[in-house]
Amino acid sequence: MRLDGKRAVITGGSSGIGFEAAKLFIEQSARIALIARDRARLDSAVASLGTGVIGVAADISRPDALKLAITDIHNQLGGIDILFANAGVSETPPIAETSEQAFDDFMSINVKGTIFTLIHALPFLRDGASVILTGSVAARKGRPGDPLYAASKGAIRSFGRTLAMDGDVLARRIRVNVLTPGATATPLTREATGNPEVRAYIAEMVPMGRWGEACEIAQAALFLASDASSYITGSEITVDGGLAHV
Numbered sequence: 001m002r003l004d005g006k007r008a009v010i011t012g013g014s015s016g017i018g019f020e021a022a023k024l025f026i027e028q029s030a031r032i033a034l035i036a037r038d039r040a041r042l043d044s045a046v047a048s049l050g051t052g053v054i055g056v057a058a059d060i061s062r063p064d065a066l067k068l069a070i071t072d073i074h075n076q077l078g079g080i081d082i083l084f085a086n087a088g089v090s091e092t093p094p095i096a097e098t099s100e101q102a103f104d105d106f107m108s109i110n111v112k113g114t115i116f117t118l119i120h121a122l123p124f125l126r127d128g129a130s131v132i133l134t135g136s137v138a139a140r141k142g143r144p145g146d147p148l149y150a151a152s153k154g155a156i157r158s159f160g161r162t163l164a165m166d167g168d169v170l171a172r173r174i175r176v177n178v179l180t181p182g183a184t185a186t187p188l189t190r191e192a193t194g195n196p197e198v199r200a201y202i203a204e205m206v207p208m209g210r211w212g213e214a215c216e217i218a219q220a221a222l223f224l225a226s227d228a229s230s231y232i233t234g235s236e237i238t239v240d241g242g243l244a245h246v
């Protein structure tokens with residue numbers, strides 16, 4: 001699944017699933033640009049990925065800053081063939097204690113930020129580009145105690161399917177798919193994986209009996225990014241050890 005000559009933008013590329021995808025895309029000869037907020041972590045990710053990787057610090061929940069970041073990346077790369085809109089967060093307050101501010105802060109990243117990533121990148125996407133949105137198995141199964149997170153990923157799942165059928169997107173042969181991870185060991189889930197009881201409890205819920213690794217999710221991102229998936233759009237690829245089925 002080579003990506004020769006392709007140029008990829010990965011939001012949330014400084015950590016976890018996005019970082020593993022960046023490594024794989026580079027191995028397959030893509031040029032890469034990463035977006036994340038924390039400058040130090042971004043610089044360290046860029047340095048570890050080797051030469052030619054672009055890192056632009058921006059908060060996807062701020063559409064103006066995001067637009068500048070994407071425009072800057074477009075100018076440096078000279079076009080975008082792959083957009084992996086992957087950045088997201090999972091900390092939500094208990095629903096009964098959710099203030100309007102907390103709701104807005106959370107949804108501004110997972111929903112508004114992801115959708116504005118698309119809005120600002122769409123003009124720069126080359127014909128035949130691949131867009132990958134990171135969803136979650138929580139959108140299908142729900143996540144007990146965390147309805148806001150599940151709802152945010154439900155919005156992304158629906159947005160992706162619908163955007164894929166947009167007339168302009170189809171005319172430009174742009175494919176849009178949702179990549180749906182299950183329980184995956186990354187910094188996002190460090191609290192759960194760091195607690196042996198919680199880690200084992202979640203592993204037992206998964207039919208395959210274990211957590212996923214970020215590199216396993218990244219393999220599906222590579223497939224969706226590459227021409228190997230050239231006839232797939234408006235679809236969802238679930239990488240969850242079977243969790244969605246129980």
Ligand SMILES: NC(=O)c1ccc[n+]([C@@H]2O[C@H](COP(=O)([O-])OP(=O)(O)OC[C@H]3O[C@@H](n4cnc5c(N)ncnc54)[C@H](OP(=O)(O)O)[C@@H]3O)[C@@H](O)[C@H]2O)c1
Nearest residue numbers: 012014015016017036037038059060087088136184186188
């Ligand atoms: N891990 C799982 O079990 C799991 C399961 C289902 C879905 N997912 C989804 O997979 C995606 C990646 O998660 P991960 O597990 O790889 O988490 P992670 O290791 O915490 O990585 C998240 C990345 O997103 C960036 N990010 C977060 N908020 C941002 C913002 N406002 N603006 C720009 N960048 C931002 C982070 O960098 P900064 O903090 O520096 O900004 C980081 O690079 C998320 O959408 C998550 O919801 C994860």
